[in-house]
Amino acid sequence: MLPTTVSNRALLIAKQWPEPASTAAGRRTLDILDLLSDAGYIIEIASPAQPTPFQAHTGYSEHQIEVNDSSFDDWVRALDPTLVIYDRFMMEEQFGWRVRAQCPRAVTLLDTSDFHSLREARHLALKTGQPLNLFHPVAEREIAAMARCDLTIMISRVEMDLLKTHFGLPDWQLHYLPFLVREIPQPDTLPGFAEREHVAMIGGFKHAPNRDAVSWFAETVWPQLRALLPGVECHVYGAYADHAMQRFHAPKAGLRIIGRTDDALATLARYRLNLAPLRFGAGQKGKILDGWLAGTPTITTPIGAESMAADDAWGYPLTEEPDLFAKIAADIYQNRERWQTVRDAGTRALVTNFSHxxxxxxxxARVDSVAADLDAHRNRNIWGRILRRTEHRAEEFMSRWIEAKNQLPGNR
Known part of the structure; x- marks a missing residue:
């Protein structure tokens, strides 16, 4: 039996059950819920996804829900949340109209995790060699979901600027919330240069940028880096390493696909370098944050560095040229002084950009401000009001339904 209405009840509608040990997105989701819990919210998590053996034991109430099922309406009305968070725009598409009908006074937040359509556009441009096209159907869906919500949480200032300049979203509909670090480790408490060996890569294999990074690295960078560092191995960690990724497992060439690790920080702390050779993607990069937290210098590309730290704050030039990437990594691997410089740059980035x-x-404060004057906030959002009123081209589909009904035998 559901509880009676309680003030400050937050409902997360999640695309997947959070797996913080598998994905950075899962860890970010729990960070947001913990922030709300610390502020006094009672937390509820609901998802249409099947449970997995790797999902977090959050301690929060968890509910299995179904898409395209009106039983959700009665359930959410009885739950009566004051705040609803959609984990990615697909969940807003599936459940947003139901929440608005049953809980019209609930403040609604969209957490994009990263700007999904930007990642998709970059991926397409990489595959086709065509110029980047931001204005595609996925962008239309994602921007529409943002407009329908009261506030969109963005993990990247670069993406916030893009939304404002290219898509016309106002600043008052967006809020910047990066990865959060409660305790920043002191470098001298972590293994030093001489205590570490080999290089590592880490990242879940359900994420397309990680799959591409491993493929590109194995085929173009690692042969050059291995030649510069004979005897050094690269160990690749990540959940859900399927057959397509296992084909890069080549122990004789020093490249090993290890698979899942339960403790990313403890794992990375054993290695001298953390490599993040990303060629496309969006948002902030959990693999880079983990490298910094483990005191492991991270070598990445311009895409990897985006939204994490300024281009001149890494201690080396950012590149995605395979030969230069390999030379930079080899030099830092062998040079204790450069290694410490890059490690210290990561610690400064944690302090400057990610303090909890x-x-x-x-x-x-932002959530409280929206909730305190919800009507005025929504009145400013004319495009959101229009999109909510003409939900899913309702007039067209009603006309089509009537036309089809009129064609049935007995109605002619």
Whole structure:
């Protein structure tokens, strides 16, 4: 039996059950829920996805829901959340109209995790060699979901600027919330240069940028890096390493596909370098954050560096040229002084960009501000009001339904 209405009840509608040990997105989801819990919200998680053996034991109430099922309406009306968070725009498409009908006073947030349509556009441009096209059908769906919500949480300032300049979203509909770090480790408490060996890569294999990074690295970078560092191995970690990724497992060439690790920080702390050779993607990169937290210098590309730290804050030039990437990695691997410089740059980035307290306060204050004057906030959002009124081209589909009904035997 569902509880009676309680003030400050937050409902997350999640595309997948959070797996913080498998994906950075799962860890971010739990960060947001923990922020709300610390602020006094009762937390509920609902998902249409099947449970997995790797999902987090959150301690929050969890509910299995179904798509395209009106039983959700009665359930969410009884739950009566004051705040609803959609984990990615697909969940807003599936459940947003139901939430608006049953819980019209609930503040609605969209957490994009990264700007999905930007990642898709970059992937397509990489595959086809065509110029980047931001204005495609996935973008239309994602921007529409943003417009229908009261607030969209963005993990990247680069993407916020893109949404404002290219898509015309106003600043008051967006809120920046990066990865959050409660405790920043001191480098001298972690293994040093001489205590580490080999290089590592990490990232879940359900994520297309990670699959491409492993493929590109194995085929173009690793042969050059291995020649510069004879005897050094690269160990690749990530959940859901399927057959297509296992084909790069080549122990004789020093490249090993290890698979899942339960503790990314402890794993990375054993290695001298953390490699993130990303050629496309969006948002912030959990693999880079983990490298910094483990005190492991991270070598990445311009795409990897985007939204994590300024281009001149890494201690080396950013590149995705295979030969230069290999030379930079080999030099830092062998040079203790350069290694420490790059490691210290990562620690500074943690302090400057990811400290928990200021971002936590700003996020809760923003949610409270929207909730306190919800009608005025929604009245400013004319495009959201229009999209909510003409839900899914309702007039067209009603006309089509009547036309089809009129064609049935007995109605002619």
């Amino acid at each position: 307290a200021p971002h936590a306060r700003a996020f809760i």
